[in-house]
Amino acid sequence: MTIKNHANELEPYIEGKQDEMLQLIEQLVNIDSGSYIKEGVDQVGVILKEQYEAQGFTVDVKEQEMFGNHLVIQHKEADDPKIIIVAHMDTVFPKGTVLERPFRIEGDFAYGPGVIDMKSSHVTLLYAVKALLEAGDDAAKNVQIVLTSDEEIGSHTSRQLIEDLSEGKEYALIMEPARKDGSLVSARRGGGRYTLKVKGKAVHSGIEPQNGRSAIEELAHKVIQLHSLTDHEEGVSVNVGLIEGGTSVNTVADTAVAQVDLRITKMDQADQLAEKIEEFCAETDVDGTSIVLEGEITRPPMEKNEQTVELLEKVKEVGEEIGLDVVDTATGGGGDASFTSAKGVATVDGFGPVGGNAHSDKEYLDIRSLEERATLLAKTIQRLS
Missing domain, CATH: 3.30.70.360 (Alpha-Beta Plaits)
Known part of the structure; x- marks a missing residue:
């Protein structure tokens, strides 16, 4: 694969997209999509499927009987992509939560069920891909995106899918939100x-x-x-x-x-x-x-091994280019990063935007981080390609 240098063309596309991104985040947040609400998770999946198909991507729907369907997404011209990107569509909230506290914005922060864990991540990922495509960068063809439906309840139906698709990959970027201080996640229990x-x-x-x-x-x-x-x-x-x-x-x-x-x-x-x-x-x-x-x-645990450290160094270099001080941390919570890491793929988690208080009624997104994190992700994909 020949990758052209379009590094300087990514930021102009993403800059000024905050309002667009928030509109899509609002649409996704205002869908009850708890892990056991199949119709809600599938509704989120349909919206994202349409968005990616509009960009020339193919979407393979992995039908599930009890839980939401999983989606495997890659560019129609992709040839053996080396980067796997994983994000989940389910939340922890029961049906009716959206009616009680729908999406809202207060100053620099947005609130709502699943706003940071992890519906905003889907939007930053989409816009990172759009930026690469807009720049005519073939790096967009080097990613395989896996959107799952049951991460919040243990990834019972999606684990095998993630592990199978990790075979032959060089890098895994996991779209859980960044920590409150903006840290990426380099280890999980x-x-x-x-x-x-x-x-x-x-x-x-x-x-x-x-x-x-x-x-x-x-x-x-x-x-x-x-x-x-x-x-x-x-x-x-x-x-x-x-x-x-x-x-x-x-x-x-x-x-x-x-x-x-x-x-x-x-x-x-x-x-x-x-x-x-x-x-x-x-x-x-x-x-x-x-x-x-x-x-x-x-x-399995996600251990901070030599592969992870090498990948982190590349991400930190990208951060320096855009004026972002990239730091990393370990967390006690589990996640799908454990599956890619255990398969021997260099893995870094926390590529979503900045926010906090996930799984609570105080869950929030720092709106100011949307464009920044989309840019970091797009340029990381570019660098790894």
């Missing part, structure tokens, strides 16, 4: 979910307590054992976040359930942690009880 189901024997706690076998008592032992695996210095945390059990206060509980969240920072911690959990649950502390353990490590 991996993690998993487990469920412990304990079975005991129910009896009246006043008449014959000696004949009962308390599932709650057994679960209490396991909670303590699981929490003992936490090692903050090593970046490992185990949290039993939900428990339930029993039927009444005067009955020895015959059932108890715990939901467990795990976080890791290094891939080699995954097997060690899984083995330890299985070891704890292989035996009971309360005679006559039994345990069923379900779950697994669902996301």
Whole structure:
């Protein structure tokens, strides 16, 4: 692929596009598209599909039965693109949220469900691509864009798609929002979910307590054992976040359930942690009880490896060209960057615009960052091509 030098032609296109970008952001934000609202996620997908098709891109719709459809997008003249760009269309908010608090602008900030996580990212990505096309730059043909529908609930239907499309790629740019201070994300913790189901024997706690076998008592032992695996210095945390059990206060509980969240920072911690959990649950502390353990490590960590550092240096060079001081940070939250990173692709996350308070009713976008971040992304694609 021959890439012409159109670096100086990108900024003039993006400058002055803020109002256009905000109009599209408003349209996307004002659609309820929580992960379980298939029709809403698909509506977002239809809008984005039309936008890319208008630019000469092909859109392969990956139909999903329960969740929104995934989209795989690339230029109709693309030939083995080396950059994968990943963004998700779903939010965490339930149906009806838009009616309660639709998109609004106050000064330099925009508000609304999903405005920063990550509907504004879709718009900065689109305008970065438009800028490359407007400049006649073939770098636009070097990207494969993957828009997914279930990132907020663990990427269960999209993980395989992302991993498959990562094969043969050199770079992965992930469109989660930049941090509040504008930082890109160079590392993410991996993690998993487990469920412990304990079975005991129910009896009246006043008449014959000696004949009962308390599932709650057994679960209490396991909670303590699981929490003992936490090692903050090593970046490992185990949290039993939900428990339930029993039927009444005067009955020895015959059932108890715990939901467990795990976080890791290094891939080699995954097997060690899984083995330890299985070891704890292989035996009971309360005679006559039994345990069923379900779950697994669902996301590998995104580690700041040599490939990531090299990619970051290139992005920082681009930042210097446009007067932007690019810094990076690690975050405890999981994301799709973990999948591309674990496949050996140089990965940097946080290419979306600046904002904060995601997943809350105070979620916001810093409008001033829209053109800046679209320019950074466009020039990064150009540099990597």
